[in-house]
Amino acid sequence: MVTPTRKKDRIDKLAEAGSDAGVSLAASAWRTLRRSPVFLTGAVIIGLFVLVSLLSPWLAPHDPSDPMLIDQVIKARNQIPAVQDGHPLGGDLQGRDFFSRLLIGSQQTLIVGVLATLIGLAGGLTLGTLAGALGGWVDSVVMRLVDVMLSLPSLLLAFSISAMFARPNQYTVIVAVAVVQIPVFARLLRGSMLAQRSSDHVLAATALGVKPGAIVFRHMLPNSLGPVIVQSTLVLATAIIDAAALSFLGLGNPDDRIPEWGQMLGDVQNVFDTHPQLAFWPAGCIIVVALGFTLMGETLREALDPKSRR
Amino acid sequence: MLRYTIRRLIQLVGVVLVLSLLLFAWLRALPGGPVSALLGERSTPESREALTKQLGLDQPIFVQYFKFLGRALSGDFGVSTGVQPGDAALDIFLQRFPATLELSFLAIVIAIAVGIPLGYMAAKRRGGWFDNISVGGSLLGVAVPVFFLAYVLKDVLSSALGLPTEGRQDAIDATRVTGFFVLDGVITQEWDAALNALEHLILPAIALATIPFAVVFRITRAAVLDVLDEDFVRTAESKGLTAPTIRRRHVLRNAMLPVVTTIGLQTGALLAGAVLTEKVFSFAGVGQALAIGFERRDYPVLLLLIIMATIVYVVVNLLVDLSYALIDPRIRTR
Amino acid sequence: MPLLEVRDLTVVFERKGEKPFTAVDHVSFDVEPGQTVGLVGESGCGKSVTSLAIMGLLPRRGARVSGSVQYEGVNLLSLSDREMRDRRGRDLGMVFQDPLSSLNPVIPIGVQVTEVLERHQGMPRKKAMLEAAELLDKVGIPDPTRRLTEYPHQLSGGMRQRALIAIALACRPRLLIADEPTTALDVTIQAQILALLKELVRDLGTALVMITHDLGVVAGLCDEVNVLYGGRVVEKAHRHDLFAAPRHPYTHGLLASIPRLDAPRGEKLNPIRGSVADNIPWAEGCAFAPRCPNKLDVCVQVTPEQEDIGAGRLLRCHNPVQPPVSEEVSV
Numbered sequence: 024m025v026t027p028t029r030k031k032d033r034i035d036k037l038a039e040a041g042s043d044a045g046v047s048l049a050a051s052a053w054r055t056l057r058r059s060p061v062f063l064t065g066a067v068i069i070g071l072f073v074l075v076s077l078l079s080p081w082l083a084p085h086d087p088s089d090p091m092l093i094d095q096v097i098k099a100r101n102q103i104p105a106v107q108d109g110h111p112l113g114g115d116l117q118g119r120d121f122f123s124r125l126l127i128g129s130q131q132t133l134i135v136g137v138l139a140t141l142i143g144l145a146g147g148l149t150l151g152t153l154a155g156a157l158g159g160w161v162d163s164v165v166m167r168l169v170d171v172m173l174s175l176p177s178l179l180l181a182f183s184i185s186a187m188f189a190r191p192n193q194y195t196v197i198v199a200v201a202v203v204q205i206p207v208f209a210r211l212l213r214g215s216m217l218a219q220r221s222s223d224h225v226l227a228a229t230a231l232g233v234k235p236g237a238i239v240f241r242h243m244l245p246n247s248l249g250p251v252i253v254q255s256t257l258v259l260a261t262a263i264i265d266a267a268a269l270s271f272l273g274l275g276n277p278d279d280r281i282p283e284w285g286q287m288l289g290d291v292q293n294v295f296d297t298h299p300q301l302a303f304w305p306a307g308c309i310i311v312v313a314l315g316f317t318l319m320g321e322t323l324r325e326a327l328d329p330k331s332r333r
Numbered sequence: 334m335l336r337y338t339i340r341r342l343i344q345l346v347g348v349v350l351v352l353s354l355l356l357f358a359w360l361r362a363l364p365g366g367p368v369s370a371l372l373g374e375r376s377t378p379e380s381r382e383a384l385t386k387q388l389g390l391d392q393p394i395f396v397q398y399f400k401f402l403g404r405a406l407s408g409d410f411g412v413s414t415g416v417q418p419g420d421a422a423l424d425i426f427l428q429r430f431p432a433t434l435e436l437s438f439l440a441i442v443i444a445i446a447v448g449i450p451l452g453y454m455a456a457k458r459r460g461g462w463f464d465n466i467s468v469g470g471s472l473l474g475v476a477v478p479v480f481f482l483a484y485v486l487k488d489v490l491s492s493a494l495g496l497p498t499e500g501r502q503d504a505i506d507a508t509r510v511t512g513f514f515v516l517d518g519v520i521t522q523e524w525d526a527a528l529n530a531l532e533h534l535i536l537p538a539i540a541l542a543t544i545p546f547a548v549v550f551r552i553t554r555a556a557v558l559d560v561l562d563e564d565f566v567r568t569a570e571s572k573g574l575t576a577p578t579i580r581r582r583h584v585l586r587n588a589m590l591p592v593v594t595t596i597g598l599q600t601g602a603l604l605a606g607a608v609l610t611e612k613v614f615s616f617a618g619v620g621q622a623l624a625i626g627f628e629r630r631d632y633p634v635l636l637l638l639i640i641m642a643t644i645v646y647v648v649v650n651l652l653v654d655l656s657y658a659l660i661d662p663r664i665r666t667r
Numbered sequence: 668m669p670l671l672e673v674r675d676l677t678v679v680f681e682r683k684g685e686k687p688f689t690a691v692d693h694v695s696f697d698v699e700p701g702q703t704v705g706l707v708g709e710s711g712c713g714k715s716v717t718s719l720a721i722m723g724l725l726p727r728r729g730a731r732v733s734g735s736v737q738y739e740g741v742n743l744l745s746l747s748d749r750e751m752r753d754r755r756g757r758d759l760g761m762v763f764q765d766p767l768s769s770l771n772p773v774i775p776i777g778v779q780v781t782e783v784l785e786r787h788q789g790m791p792r793k794k795a796m797l798e799a800a801e802l803l804d805k806v807g808i809p810d811p812t813r814r815l816t817e818y819p820h821q822l823s824g825g826m827r828q829r830a831l832i833a834i835a836l837a838c839r840p841r842l843l844i845a846d847e848p849t850t851a852l853d854v855t856i857q858a859q860i861l862a863l864l865k866e867l868v869r870d871l872g873t874a875l876v877m878i879t880h881d882l883g884v885v886a887g888l889c890d891e892v893n894v895l896y897g898g899r900v901v902e903k904a905h906r907h908d909l910f911a912a913p914r915h916p917y918t919h920g921l922l923a924s925i926p927r928l929d930a931p932r933g934e935k936l937n938p939i940r941g942s943v944a945d946n947i948p949w950a951e952g953c954a955f956a957p958r959c960p961n962k963l964d965v966c967v968q969v970t971p972e973q974e975d976i977g978a979g980r981l982l983r984c985h986n987p988v989q990p991p992v993s994e995e996v997s998v
Binding site for chain 2: 171182187313314
Binding site: 563662 | 724753835
């Protein structure tokens, strides 16, 4: 007689055999990545970025919302305060210490990127898992919805969502940037689930009578992680850039006491020609961090793709 | 093929209906509703009630939606409140659409003309310095916010190249035929007008082209690398064909398949990019109207333009799918 | 004078950060005009690399080719890229293993045939089309004019391989190299394609280098046979001699491992033990030694040299299989 426990053991073994490939792929991917200068460059950039943003409250020499240099702005008739002792990058047009604003800005930028990615991921995970795991009419309905969302260019969708809110703030920006990623993650997960639904180890588990929920969460989801990680890394870059575009269109967070790089860049559009340094610093930071995430994402994708030789 | 086209067009109608309903509902769901949006801060209870009645907002939402649909079918999408106050939304679209089309067309031409040859050369020199630099450059192209690049072009490059940075054309006496300023100049043989309009297009088109360029470049490179490994390229070599024949007929012909799809998908990035670029260059296209519309919450204009953007995006991708069949006989003859 | 003289052909693959890998190691053989020569061995023995080296199709970066390949007295390895392009398709034709992937999927069969005629014989498109139709007819493709406008995916596997043969023979090359031309095909089609090749090379007087792992193909087609192991020729003989009395234990093993329908029931198959080693250990002893049933101590210490054992046979072995005494050896 086959007891349920023994049956379970057998399935676990089967599933292990199936995800064995996944484990060895991850291991070999890691070996490739560890030696890839491109990946390491990206990782160092992102490592520094995260470190700085976590430590920024202690690193920043001044309060980023304190107009301590406003006298100089007024005296010089709307010129930005020059570089001086204690203010390595000078000040902005409100007389606030620019270096502190950049440092604190890294924290808000990280929050925007991470939260937007997590929300997009969670939404996509729910929809994609439902569609991919259940199939049938659930799949049809969810995918039609996703298709409608995808038939609007994503950044335009983000603009539209932001415009929905009469008074934008930090969170509306995050929501707008996150929602447009939901259909992308949903598609990705559904595709991966569908591919696996007909794969041998899932078929075997189904044949042995494992509950559908257990199959999805113990066997299918873990194997979809690779593409999801890659996409998340790339979305972190997109989210930060998109947030800047929202600010540029006046759809960002108007409260600039706690700065964010995208907001800092978007808000100085009117003084771009007279005070380019106010744009170049946050733009430079965004570009470097976005590049860091992109480098990591692209090398991850290559390393995880068994077909890839490049 | 015909049945496929028709099915896709029916799908498009469905998408547009669903989208318009969503947008419509969104408009109604705004805090305070469109009445507040229209009246702004100065609203009084009396004026609100009057406007609510006047706009038919006291009726159930589905009635309102069907009335809206009925009006929309006759071309009435409401009146602009912020972009060009008082003008019909549809007129704003019709008047501005050629400008954006002209700009996007030039941008995609730049992206293709630079991206495909560069992608091919990088693939041929895989792992070499040329490859590494151009791949690095394309990654950088994606990381730079479009509007920032537009400002850099505007403030740095324009003076160096002596190119205009505002508007579509200087105030010169030009005959209007199609609304495409460059084309108009060519048709009427007003060459200075055509040239002037073209000069106004160059910088915004370069800014707009960066993202599609980066994507076209990388897809071309990847596709060429794939094709170079194919057996039929070795067969072509074994026939002793000349290098240009192999490149054109065997490598690029096959590598173009994924590239064409990508170009279709990049229309989306172009539409969103146009909003940012046109704002920077004060270029009077649909994108600028959207940018102003977002800023001033001009909902009738936004509603129409977003629906139009969706239609354009879906139709372009349909055309791309159809043209796909032209290059890939495996689809055509199935 | 032989049409093709391959002397000490050596191909070393070099990759940054990896040990150089010798895929072909001092391979020598001749092909007389009109003769069919077989290169036989398991996958990884260097037979395909040999053919690509002769055709000049190895990547310029990463593959170091030495030795000489004399074609009508000209060393092909010393030719420039352009001179070699002029010869490929005109003097040397090649047929590959997988007919589907070897044809360009997005251009019509007709263009794929005519482009080689236009290139080497300067034929105008129209004339080339007529010629192409004739060629397709010759390789047994029915309704050739219609087929010219079709695409590879519209043809069956056998038809595709016929089309590839037509392409390779379009300019009447004096040498045709066929690299496992039947491996990707159904068994029934295989026989047809082999019969076609045999007929064509006879009619056109084309010399054929047949690359295969299948001794059945050799038996039906080849005059001379070179057996390759680990990048070196281990035995060379006329077809009849080889089948009647294989001397190298590897050849013997290959022949013994062919399942026979007339074998008594219950008799076991005789596979060769082990598999081809990744790196070729000819440096110390015989590369086949680890798998060899006749292995002696000397086999792992001294690398065997190639010896002439008479009747046009060459052998590289310390302890060859003894020919059966009761049978006539040479036919």
